[in-house]
Amino acid sequence: MGSTYWWMLLGMAIATYVPRMIPLTILDGKELPPIVSGVLRNIPFAVLGALIFPAIIHIQDDILFGILGAVIAFALAFIGLDVMFVVIGTIAALAVYSLF
Amino acid sequence: MNTTFSQGLKAGSSIAIGYFPVALTFGLLAKTTGLSIIEATAMSLFVYAGAAQYMALSLLATGVAPWLIVTNTFIVNIRHFLMTAALSEKVEPAPRWKKAIYAFGITDETFSVLATQKNRQITTAFAFGVALIAYSSWVIFTAVGHVIGANLPQFLQQAMSVALYAMFIGLLVPSMKGNRKVVLLAAIAAAIHCALYYTHLLSTGWSILVATLMSAIFVEILYVKSTKNVERFTEQKEVN
Structure with missing residues (x-):
């Protein structure tokens, strides 16, 4: 691919690193207005909602596959299993499903 | 309490499992796109962003200009501004250069693991552990995918x-x-993201950002208002 590829890679690396690094190092221990820090504390749970849906529904062409995966994962997590077992259990259940 | 480096490795191990098939497929696709093993692994090593890397492959295959691929990468990763800003509220004080190092390891997945820790503060050692195991899995299995070239x-x-x-x-x-606020935050963000996704209003990079921010702000205003109402109510009672 030649040197163009490596320049592109450098650009991609910077474009990825900057959004990761700037807030973490600049906001470093600064006191933010309560409403702002309240919103920031909400971010993790909102992000998770947005990351899960609708993507999980479309992991395979068969929509039922993703919906089944979501239901199983929610069930396993709800009964209190550790994250690792939620992941392994859901994969195992879907593997069985796609075999039949 | 999860505080040490090795506890971080353990907490990050489910990410490592999750990255395994994604990185393997990336390595394989990179090979079919015409990247050498060095070029493919270097992308995982230096860029380290799943969605952006996949997008770069499909754009490279269609001959899109490199600067457009870089712009795309930025847009896809803009949401990390929000995540690392949120994380800055939760991490223990540490020298800037240490934060700058583990900041490189912040992905959707490592952020999720770090931000959902019950600890009041995330230690630097724990963050390094989570970041390292996830990163290793991503880089190693990219190379493996390119070498074996076969699917699972x-x-x-x-x-x-x-x-x-x-x-x-x-x-x-x-x-x-038992936390209605968390349920509300996740459900509203999911609903907004679905709406944006199915109407094709925004590209994925933006839509996750917008859905997250809208939900986080809306719920915060809702809760601030309701606590104010409660305060006003109790004040009135006291006056009476």
Whole structure:
């Protein structure tokens, strides 16, 4: 691919690193207005909602596959299993499903 | 309490499992796109962003200009501004250069694991552990995917495509239990993201950012207002 590829890679690396690094190092221990820090504390749970849906529904062409995966994962997590077992259990259940 | 480096490695191990099929497929696709093993592995090593890397491959294959690929990468990763800003509220004080190093390891997945820790503060050692195991899996399995060039058995490949989402659910649900605010935050963000996705209003990079921010702000205003109402109510009672 030649040197163009490596320049592109450098650009991609910077474009990825900057959004990761700037807030973490600049906001470093600064006191933010309560409403702002309240919103920031909400971010993790909102992000998770947005990351899960609708993507999980479309992991395979068969929509039922993703919906089944979501239901199983929610069930396993709800009964209190550790994250690792939620992941392994859901994969195992879907593997069985796609075999039949 | 999760505070040490090795506890970080352990907490990050479900990410490593989740990355395995995604990185393997990336290595394989990179090979079919015409990248050498060095070029493919270097992308995982220096860029380290799943969605952006996949997008770069498909754009390279269609001959899109490199600067457009870089712009795309930035847009896809803009959401990390929000995540690392949120994380800055939770991490223990540390020299800037240390934060600058583990900041490189912040992905959707490592952020989710770090931000859902019950600890009041995330230690630097723990953050390094989570970041390192996830990063290693991503880089190593990119190279492996390029070398072996073969897929996993079809049924396993399909089943493993759920791994990262199952992990997100496994991280979210314990916080949802008995906490209506968390349920509301996740549900509203999911609903907004679905609406944006199915109407094709925004590209994925923007839509996750917008859905997250709208939900976080809306719920915060809702809760601030309701506490104010409660305060006003109790004040009135006291006056009476």
